[in-house]
Amino acid sequence: MKIGIISDTHGDVLAWKQVLSTCFQGVDMIIHAGDVLYHGPRNPILADYAPKDLSEVIKECDIPILIARGNCDAEVDSMVLNMSLQDQVVLQMGKHRIVAQHGHRLQESDMEPLAEYYKADLWITGHTHVPLLSTKGQRIFLNPGSPSLPKNGPLGNKKTVAIADDFGVKILDISNGETITESPWLTK
Numbered sequence: 001m002k003i004g005i006i007s008d009t010h011g012d013v014l015a016w017k018q019v020l021s022t023c024f025q026g027v028d029m030i031i032h033a034g035d036v037l038y039h040g041p042r043n044p045i046l047a048d049y050a051p052k053d054l055s056e057v058i059k060e061c062d063i064p065i066l067i068a069r070g071n072c073d074a075e076v077d078s079m080v081l082n083m084s085l086q087d088q089v090v091l092q093m094g095k096h097r098i099v100a101q102h103g104h105r106l107q108e109s110d111m112e113p114l115a116e117y118y119k120a121d122l123w124i125t126g127h128t129h130v131p132l133l134s135t136k137g138q139r140i141f142l143n144p145g146s147p148s149l150p151k152n153g154p155l156g157n158k159k160t161v162a163i164a165d166d167f168g169v170k171i172l173d174i175s176n177g178e179t180i181t182e183s184p185w186l187t188k
Contacts, residue, residue: 001028001029001093001094001165001166002026002027002028002163002164002165002166003027003028003029003030003031003091003093003098003163003164003165004019004023004024004027004029004030004031004063004161004162004163005030005031005033005100005124005142005144005161005162005163005164005169006019006024006030006031006032006033006144006147006161006162007032007033007034007035007070007102007124007125007126007127007129007143007144007145007146008033008034008035008070008126008127008129008145008146008147008148008149009032009035009036009037009054009146009147009148010035010036010037010038010039010040010043010046010049010072010146010148010149011036011037011038011039011046011049011050011051011054011148012046012048012049012050012054012147012148012149013048013050013053013054013057014048015048015147015148015159015174016054016057016058016147017057018147018174019147019161019174020061020063022174022176022177023161023163023172023174023177024063024161024163027063027163028063028064029063029064029065029066029091030061030063030064030065030066031065031066031067031068031089031091031098031100031124032065032066032067032068033068033070033100033101033102033103033124033125033126033127033143033144034067034068034069034070034071034072034073034085034101034102034104034126034127035070035071035072035073035102035126035127036054036058036067036070036073036077036081036085037051037054037055037072037073037077037080037081038051038072038073038074038077039051039072040071040072043149044149046148046149048148051080052080055077055080055081058081059081059082059083065083066086066089066091066100067081067083067084067085067086067089068085068086068087068088068089068100068101068102068124068126069085069086069087069102070102070104070126070127071102071104071127073085073102087101088100088101089101090118093164094166095121095187096121096122096164096185096187097118097119097120097121097122098120098121098122098124098164099114099115099118099120099122099123099124100123100124100125101124101125102125102126102127103125103126103127103128103143104127106125111123111125111141112136112137112139112141115139115141116137116139120139121138121139121140121185121186121187122139122140122142122164122169123139123140123141123142124142124143124144124162125141125142125143126143126144126146127143128143128151128153129145129146129149129150129151130143130145130150130151130152130153130154130155131143131144131145131150131153131155131158131160131162131171131180132145132153132154132155133155133162133169133170133171133181133182133183135183135186137186138186138187139186140168140169140183140185140186142162142169142171144160144161144162144171145158145159145160145161145162145171146159146160147159147160147161147174155171155180155181156180158173158174158175158180159173159174159175160172160173160174160180161174167184167185168182168183168184168185169182169183169185170182170183
């Protein structure tokens with residue numbers, strides 16, 4: 001199984017289309033870690049901001065999508081997308097449990113105990129727009145960054161998404177689909 005992981009699209013329809021045509025080719029499912037349509041009051045309005053168009057493209061997508069509700073997602077987004085936005089998404093991928101939350105209500109110190117409680121092999125958050133891939137014990141912690149409004153962090157200031165497959169997890173640069181960093185699964 002191959003899962004595309006994205007967060008913080010903020011209504012950017014062109015970024016979504018680019019990701020689908022490059023990084024998410026052949027994925028079986030998409031996990032969106034929140035902030036799907038609305039740009040949010042602290043973010044600039046993007047040149048490619050088209051939340052209505054993005055909602056239509058998402059609804060027409062043949063790939064199943066699970067969405068963790070972000071701080072910029074509202075009930076109307078769920079209605080427009082015609083899908084449920086949950087505070088937390090839990091998915092079993094073979095032997096690996098994946099849990100995604102937007103992360104805006106979590107302190108960094110909260111994540112490890114919660115990941116342990118849910119027995120998550122992969123803990124996904126978004127919100128910061130900073131791509132991160134780290135390991136603690138037998139768990140992988142991932143923020144896929146943002147394909148729309150990236151912020152500078154340890155991996156630079158690139159527009160990014162992530163992939164989880166049978167081999168592990170990797171963060172990809174959406175401009176060329178190249179792997180920026182990766183981690184094998186830590187549990188069998």
